[in-house]
Amino acid sequence: MNVQKDVVNATIIPSTDAHEGIGDLSTWQVGGRDLTTPGIPEAEEKKLLRKLDWHIAPVLCGLYLLSFLDRSNIGNAAVAGLTTxxxxxxxGxxxxxSIFYVTYVTFELPSAAFLKRFGxxxxxxxxxxxxxLVILFSGFMSTYGGLIATRLILGCCEAALFPCMSLYLTMFYRRSELARRTAFLFIAAALSGAFGGLLAAAILKMDGIGGRRGWQWLYILEGLVSVLYGISVIWLLSDSPDKAWYLNDRDxxxxxxxxxxxxxxVGDSDMSWAESKRAIKDIKVYLSGFCQLGVDTCLFGFSTFLPVIIQAQSSSYTTIHIQLLTVPVYAWAALIYISxxxxxxxxxxxxxxxxxxxGVSIIGYIVLLTVHHNPAVEYFATFLVGTGIYLCVGLNVTWLNQNQAGHHKRATAIGIQQFMGNCGGVIAGQIYVSSGSPYYTVGHAVSLAGMCWATCGFMAMYLILRHLNARxxxxxxxxxxxxxxxxVKGDAHYEFLFCY
Structure with missing residues (x-):
């Protein structure tokens, strides 16, 4: 067989022969540059990618933005009077x-497996x-029990979204193209914080209209937007490239x-429990999940409690001021991520x-733990924390995604990783407690530990993948x-080299 190789860090694909489990492959990749597909002029392939991006990325980004907006608006509502x-x-x-993530992680693991069945x-x-609908009706709750009930139902409803979107991307994009497209999702997550702060600052001014508090209008209007957007997605998403209304015959x-x-x-599209078992037995999946637990603990604590953290930095901040101060932090995180x-x-x-x-996020948490009564420095530390959180969460998902071959092995691996990672939401809810104000020492310390153990896991993954490629x-x-x-099939085949 004639194979071109870069043994340092390349994805190697055979140039002529077809192997069972690998498929009829026809190009090779080095250093992330995806060389032109035989039979497809480079300009045409770039045009195709632009078309995919224009029709897929905005829809999925809108979904993820709304999901983070709806699950995290409890922080905005809290500083606007919900707690009292x-x-x-x-x-409380x-x-x-935390209770949101109990049902979220319970229903997330099996959800991706049903994407192909239902479309x-x-x-x-x-x-x-x-x-x-759950968010919309949250605007009418009047008791603590009602809040707990709606959070449990919300976790159940949102559980399937991210695994399904991750898997959906692999149906349209090649392995080397996934990092940037997955980045779009987490940019949307970061922007949801910035957008949420601006939106909350505007909606909370409706306090008293119709006899309802500002935080109630926040839930009602955001829930209504989600329902209307969900209806539009029925016509915006295609089940497969063959059914994509925006692609012509040449595309x-x-x-x-x-x-x-x-x-x-991509692997066989038919259901394969054997592939799922391979994922369950793959130690790399659990190492990735271990890393995801660390960074997700930081992410969920940061995205939910940032308004509360900023509020504690200075008693002179008003509710509207707090909402606006979150915007630059999230915008910075989004800019760093896409770059x-x-x-x-x-x-x-x-x-x-x-x-x-x-490492930058680790420094940020250290500053938050050691500097007090200096609002400017504490606020700057939130930028340091935001630098690494969204990037590490998103790239870790991409890393696992592109190193798992076979549709159902990858679907199972994503489910396991996200199940482990989203347990961080339960942890985040218990470390940023009201009694910890104004310093939130426990919250910042646990988040610091989570980022440190994730960093150690990233190093271990790098060494493992490099060793497997060398072998x-x-x-x-x-x-x-x-x-x-x-x-031998999928990523176990000798032609499949891991990206690290």
């Missing part, structure tokens, strides 16, 4: 935050319409060539980007022939 109006106990806000154009809109031909080229990554995600795609490396950024590169022809005879 509903007579929350001392730890923390319990309400994205039906399953994803149903998800957002359901949670939109669909190119998509088939790209699918054949990445056949080893470094594009760089990560270009150099085809993950750990080299994630580890330094995690594959040392295989003899006889060993490769033996693997072919055993029908």
């Amino acid at each position: 109006d509903l007579h929350l106990p001392t730890n 806000l923390s319990v309400a935050t 994205p154009s039906r399953m994803i809109p149903a998800i957002i319409i359901c949670w939109g 669909k031909e190119m998509m088939k060539s790209r699918e054949a080229q990445d056949a080893g990554y 470094l995600a594009m760089l990560s795609d270009r150099i085809d490396m993950r750990a080299a980007i994630m580890i330094p950024c995690a 594959k590169s040392r295989l003899t022809k006889e060993q490769k022939d033996e693997m072919d005879g055993q029908a």
Whole structure:
């Protein structure tokens, strides 16, 4: 076999032969540069990608923005009077935050497996319409028990969204193209904080209209937007490239060539419990989930409690002032993410980007733990924290996604990773408690520990993947022939090299 290789850090795909479990592949990639697909002029493929981006990215970003907006608006509502109006106990806000993730992680693990069965154009809109109705009716709750009930139902409704979106991206994009597209989702998550702060600042001025408090209008209007957007998604999302209304016949031909080229990554679309078992037995999946738990603990604490953290920095801040101060922090996090995600795609490396950024967030938490009574420095520290959080969460998802070959192995791996990671939401709700104000020492200390252990996990993953690539590169022809005879498939095949 004629294979071109860069054993340092390349994804190697055979240039001629077809192997069972890998598929009829027809190009190779080095350093993140995806060389032109045979039969597809480079200009045409770039045009196709732009078309996909214009029709897929805005829809998915809108979904993820609304999901983060709706789950995190409890922080905005809390500083606007929800805690007193509903007579929350001392730890009531923390319990309400954590309880969301109990049902979220319970229903998230199996959800991605149903995407192909029900189809994205039906399953994803149903998800957002359901949670939109929950948020809308949250504007009419009047007791602490009502808050807990709506948070439990909301967690159940939102659970399937991210696994389904991650899997949906792999149906349209090739392996080397995923980091930037996954980055779009987490940019939307970061922007939801900025947008949420501006939106809350405006809606809270409706306090008293119709006899309702500002935080109630916040829930009602945001829920209504989610329901209307969910209805529109029914026509905006396609179940597959073949059914995409925005692709012409030539585009669909190119998509088939790209699918054949990445056949080893995409895998068989038929249900395969054997692939799912391979994911369950893969230690890399659990290491990735361990890392995700650390960074998600930071993410959920940061995205939910940032208004409360800023409020505690100075007694002179008004409710509107607090909402507006969150905007630059989230905007900075989004800018850093898109810039470094594009760089990560270009150099085809993950750990080299994630580890330094995690270090910046670690410094930010140390500043928050050690500096008090200095609002300017404490506020600057929130920018440091935001630098690494969204980037590490998003790139870790991409990292796992592109290193798992086979549709159902990847779907199972994503479910396991997100199940482990979203347990961080339960932790985040219990570490930022009202009794910890104004310093929130426990919250910042646990978040610091989470970022540190995630950084150690990133280093371990880097070393493991590098070792596995080196071992594959040392295989003899006889060993490769033996693997072919055993029908070794997916990322276990010697032609599949991991990105690190």
